[in-house]
Amino acid sequence: MPISAKNAPRVGLFVTCLVDSMRPSIGFAAIALLEAAGCVVEIPRAQTCCGQPALNSGDTAGATEVAKHTIALLEGYDHVVIPSGSCAGTIRVHYPELFPAGSPWHARAVALAARTFELLSYLADIQRFQPQGVALQARATYHDSCSGLRELGIKAQPRKLLAKVEGLAITEMDGAETCCGFGGTFCVKYPAISNAITEEKTANIKASGAELLLGGDLGCLMNMAGKLHREGSPVRAFHAAEVLAGMADGPAIGEVA
């Protein structure tokens, strides 16, 4: 369904704190893709973090304070789009749990949850977007990050979009749906356990024969790319949005321009 300028949705892009600090190119890729899909993209100025560190540490009061900030910031948009399954899952699934049912904040959280989407599933499912004229000669493998997969049902969407990239072949690795060992603060609280999990993951990535590792969550990608680099593997990692936006000719995660 082509969208005319008149009914083009006003999309608030929430890039996540990791993309903001670690890899802005994912944010720019998201802008490019959303605009190509016909959206009017705005970047809410006061955005910071969705609050996962507090939420996953059991600091409900802290998470609630951050959630209120984010809800007030984002609730004016037609849609809110986030290039991360776990941050989108936080807003869609966990924000409403923070407030007592029947309270005004609960209603606002539920309303925002219903309008909030992870980028790749938003492009594929809501905008029925198909990338055009993007080419990349490479063999890639795709890691399904856990929150996106199990909280939001993201599995086919990134593969469907990536299938339109000319020259790109996706080789599925063993255990594509197995957790990479990141787990947010888990990976620094329990580094040895996290490392053992990640080692199994990188072994599967390497065994797939892929040159590129793709995914939809920067945290997981940094974890796997960081391990691959420590192991001396030549596999390079990108967020799928960067590939779809034709930006994979630039530096991969950890590479210098």
Place this chain on the structure above:
Amino acid sequence: MTTAFIERSNRALADRNLKLAIDRTTGTARTKRAAAVAAWPQFESARDLGRDIKDHVTANLAHYLSEFERNAIASGAHVHWARTAQEACDIVIGICRAEDARSVTRAKSMLGEEIGLPHAMADAGIERVETDLAEHIVQLAGDTPSHIVWPALHKTREQVRELFLAHHTDPGALATVEAMVSSARRQLRQKFMAADIGISGANFLVADTGSICTVTNEGNAELTTTPPRVHIVTAGIEKLVPSTAHAMSLLRLLVRSATGAELTQYTTFHCGPKRVGDADGPEAFHIVLVDNGRTKMLTEGLAEMLRCLRCGACLNHCVVYRQIGGHAYGGTYPGPMGAVLTPVLDGLPIAQDLPKACTLNGLCEEVCPVKIPLPAMLRGWRERAWRDGLEPQTIRNGLGLWRFMVVRPGLYRLATRIALPAIRLFARRGWIRSMPLAGGWTRHRDLPAPAARSFMDQIRSQGR
């Protein structure tokens, strides 16, 4: 901070034999379960039914408990109530003493482990013979179970062979797994027949008949409960089901989720003692119903955990369990279900690492045959730990500072502007190999250097 849990898990991670043993058993279990689920188109609705049966019983616990008691007594059984682990052990030891029992056989029961029965029997000077092959191995090694379905999962067959060579009276060469099983059988057979009392657990307590159901693959439960004069059952009160039909619905879920088989080799319903005219069976039949924290779980928002069938699927699929095995958890129950239960049984201060040492990836909930929301329950324990002030002060301070800035975007931007270039000083060709305060990350993996300028700063200069 290095906690006892971290020390135990570090030891486990260094043990390559353990990893081999875990991979062999859980790998087979995952493959077989996946095949069983794929061959069962109604699996999803069976899960819903299983969940509903369990929730119905939990919501009407008092009703079904008294129905079970009434019918069990009518069948000739003695019913005992134990509020705590200690009370349960005292009741069992009391029966052993009253019966003047010298030798007691025991069929595998995680509840028995939970209440510390092996220990209590040793203290009371009662000889205990474990009849389940894996429990026999665990007993010979002076160990505790490391998995709720395969208690000796942590032992490779090579290690089992050495144990049997050292402890069995007539082991032979033990060149094959079959030879090892035969040796255990020879060793245990005489004990089966000589025992005064047999103790078992129960997979289901059937309210409308007062019978109990055990499932095993070795037939040892039958040999434990039939020849001795006395049969004692110890069971948690959450094992109740309204009827045999309900037990069968749950049994299908349990067995397929545990081993991928359609049914266990032996599924036995025990109802009361031997009656006049019966060929065999115990003369006395005791059922010890154990609470040990279960009614407390009902009132503390953990009711869903009482659905647990002890199938072990969540352990087999857990990325953490698969790396560290069962003993590292430090409680009776390991894996995701253990991380929910152990804080109830041992207290949150001791067990607080368990709910935290989890990536919240959600696979356990996806495979649980009765749809227990394990990740949400683990989050619940984290909230409790935070509220109770168990989180180290350094982490509380760090998160407090972070939160202060996150809701003050101007300050957050300023901090980012200062931090990013500072962190980049540690990078060499795009990667950071080590950096103060980042050891948790950089000990095992490299950290990509952050951006020179944040996304939001770049956006601002573009005037968007």
